[in-house]
Amino acid sequence: WVPYAQLGWLKEAVIAAEDSQFTSHKGLNLEGINEALRKSQLDSFSSGGSSITQQLAKNIFLNNQKTFERKILELIYTISLEKHFSKEGILTFYLNAIEFGPKIYGLKQASSHYFLKSPQNLTIREAAFLAAILPNPLDGYKNAQQNYVPKYKIDLIIQNIFNGKNISRAQMSIANSEQLRLLIPRR
DSSP states (O other): OOOGGGOTTHHHHHHHHHOTTTTTSSSOOHHHHHHHHHHSOTTOOOSOOOOHHHHHHHHHHOOSOOOHHHHHHHHHHHHHHHHHSOHHHHHHHHHHHSEEETTEESHHHHHHHHHSSOGGGOOHHHHHHHHHHTTSHHHHHHHHHTTOOOHHHHHHHHHHHHHTTSSOHHHHHHHHHOOOOOOSOOO
16 A cells, blocks of 8 residues: 555656645546536447546446446545545545556556565656656556557656646656666566
C-alpha cells in the first residue's frame, strides 16, 4: 500500500489523463456520462465517461457488464464513496488497486515492474506513461513489450498537467525531452 503522500507524480498524471475535474466534482463526470450516453444505444452503455470514483466503484463492487442496472449501481456506489471518503482517500485507493498490466496491480507493483522505482521516484514522463496505459493496461503492456510507447498520449497528459498548473514550463520541457527507459521484457 502506498499512502497519498508517496504517490508522486502519478496523482497529477492520472487526474490529467482520466478525470481532469476529479478534485471539483462530486464523483460523477456529467460531461463524460452525457458523451457516453450519446454514443450508446438505449439498452447498452459504451465505455468511457466514468470519473475516477466511478471507476473505483466499478472495480471494487461490480463487474464490467455494460447494462443499465450495473450503471445505476455504479452511480449509487460512487455517491457513497464520495460521501464517506476524501478525494485523497479515493485517489489513493484507486491507484493502489487498479491494473497496470497482466497481473500488475497497484502503482507500487507497476512502478517497480516498468521502471524498478518506487512511485514517489517516478519522473513526470514515467508517471504519464503509466497513466497513458490505464484505459487498456493489457494492450499497453503488450505494446510496451513491442517497443511501442504512446508518445502522443504521454505528451498530451504532460500538457494537461501543465495546463492544470501542476508543473512549470521548465518541468514540462524536461518531461517532454526525457527518454523513457522501460524495464520490461521485449518481444
